[in-house]
Amino acid sequence: MKIAVASGKGGTGKTTVAVSLALSVPDAQLVDADAEEPNCHLFLRPSIQRTIPVYMMVPHVDLTKCDFCRKCADFCAFNALAVVKEQVLVFPELCHGCTGCVYVCPREAIVARQRQIGEVEIGAARGMVFIQGRLKPTEPSAVRIVREEIAQIDPKGGPAIIDASPGTACAVQDTIGQSQFCLLVTEPTPFGLHDLKMAMDVAQELGVPSGVVINRNGARDSIIEDECRKRNIPVLLKIPFDRRVAEAYSRGQPLVDAFPEWRESLRSLYREIERRVMT
Amino acid sequence: MKIAVTSTGSDLDAQIDPRFGRAQYLLIIDVESYEVEAIENPNIAAGGGAGIQTSQLVVDRGAEAVLTGNCGPNAFRTLAAAGLKIYTGLNGSVREAVESLKSGELTPTEGPSVPGHFGSSG
Ligand code: SF4
Ligand code: SF4
Numbered sequence: 001m002k003i004a005v006a007s008g009k010g011g012t013g014k015t016t017v018a019v020s021l022a023l024s025v026p027d028a029q030l031v032d033a034d035a036e037e038p039n040c041h042l043f044l045r046p047s048i049q050r051t052i053p054v055y056m057m058v059p060h061v062d063l064t065k066c067d068f069c070r071k072c073a074d075f076c077a078f079n080a081l082a083v084v085k086e087q088v089l090v091f092p093e094l095c096h097g098c099t100g101c102v103y104v105c106p107r108e109a110i111v112a113r114q115r116q117i118g119e120v121e122i123g124a125a126r127g128m129v130f131i132q133g134r135l136k137p138t139e140p141s142a143v144r145i146v147r148e149e150i151a152q153i154d155p156k157g158g159p160a161i162i163d164a165s166p167g168t169a170c171a172v173q174d175t176i177g178q179s180q181f182c183l184l185v186t187e188p189t190p191f192g193l194h195d196l197k198m199a200m201d202v203a204q205e206l207g208v209p210s211g212v213v214i215n216r217n218g219a220r221d222s223i224i225e226d227e228c229r230k231r232n233i234p235v236l237l238k239i240p241f242d243r244r245v246a247e248a249y250s251r252g253q254p255l256v257d258a259f260p261e262w263r264e265s266l267r268s269l270y271r272e273i274e275r276r277v278m279t
Numbered sequence: 280m281k282i283a284v285t286s287t288g289s290d291l292d293a294q295i296d297p298r299f300g301r302a303q304y305l306l307i308i309d310v311e312s313y314e315v316e317a318i319e320n321p322n323i324a325a326g327g328g329a330g331i332q333t334s335q336l337v338v339d340r341g342a343e344a345v346l347t348g349n350c351g352p353n354a355f356r357t358l359a360a361a362g363l364k365i366y367t368g369l370n371g372s373v374r375e376a377v378e379s380l381k382s383g384e385l386t387p388t389e390g391p392s393v394p395g396h397f398g399s400s401g
Pocket of ligand 2: 075078079080081094095098100102
């Protein structure tokens, strides 16, 4: 089973929930799919055993074959090609590697070359399988990295907990779409609610069942619960506001290490997710 | 000589639009006759690569120079590859900009004046 842990925005405690959940269920596989800023390793200090480079195709134009007909540039939906005055310009950072231009060119002047956009690292952390992706800072899209990470999950292994990147960009949608359940971590503020709604919409559109974890919950904070009730999305866990939780986080200590009493709550969270996915 | 000026309106008295790729209008102006062809920029809402597409457009219309406020790296690369001179930092009316070019007051820019995605909102 694959569980995506997502949040509409950063700083909601998504990572600490994902890491703590993985530490509380047996044989979990933890996937850090925030390839732009992976941070689960800060909590788990994994040992990396394998590194898999991830490539993307980039067109290369042989100008001796080209007659500047511009079919390639007209075809490219991402404006990654321009044909001006006997030159074909390629803008690699806009190219999505769809290979379309290679086939569209009537003169076979374009060949697909590869460039490395990042890597996926596989290792172990505290008895768990640990997978994380890293996107090169100059690269615009983490989608391919995240796909490679998900492809590395052992289908015969235990549940995969995937820490998605914050926001609702393509890579996050991809992560949620490939999961059986989407756990949404939020905080009870108007901003939190706003971004949570966007993330709920994504899960809903993709047909992936979701549930909510409210972090830093205060006694009178009902705005998240009201929204969940309206949409019929369950609130599965509330983590009360506690300065010590934040302090543990800043020391790089997952919730369940700092407060072992949370382990049981996270286990029942997992059982509840399992029940909802199975039925 | 024809030049392209980014503009907020369709005639010579309109103000310069400081954005290049997402300028509202592109005025293709014959600097001798002051004949103007106004093009509503189709790339305002482009997801990415607006600067490249707008460059392609002005190159195709035969412009030999571009007068604008700011020019990002992709547009700069495309315009420079086509041999256009690029003048940035302009403001005021389109007519004033054309006149200052004709009087030799302007010097072309050597590189992009803003980082990528400057004129876009997302
Ligand atoms: S489609 Fe092929 S021949 Fe036509 S401009 Fe592109 S590279 Fe050149
Ligand atoms: S591979 Fe696809 S995205 Fe990249 S330049 Fe070619 S057509 Fe555009």
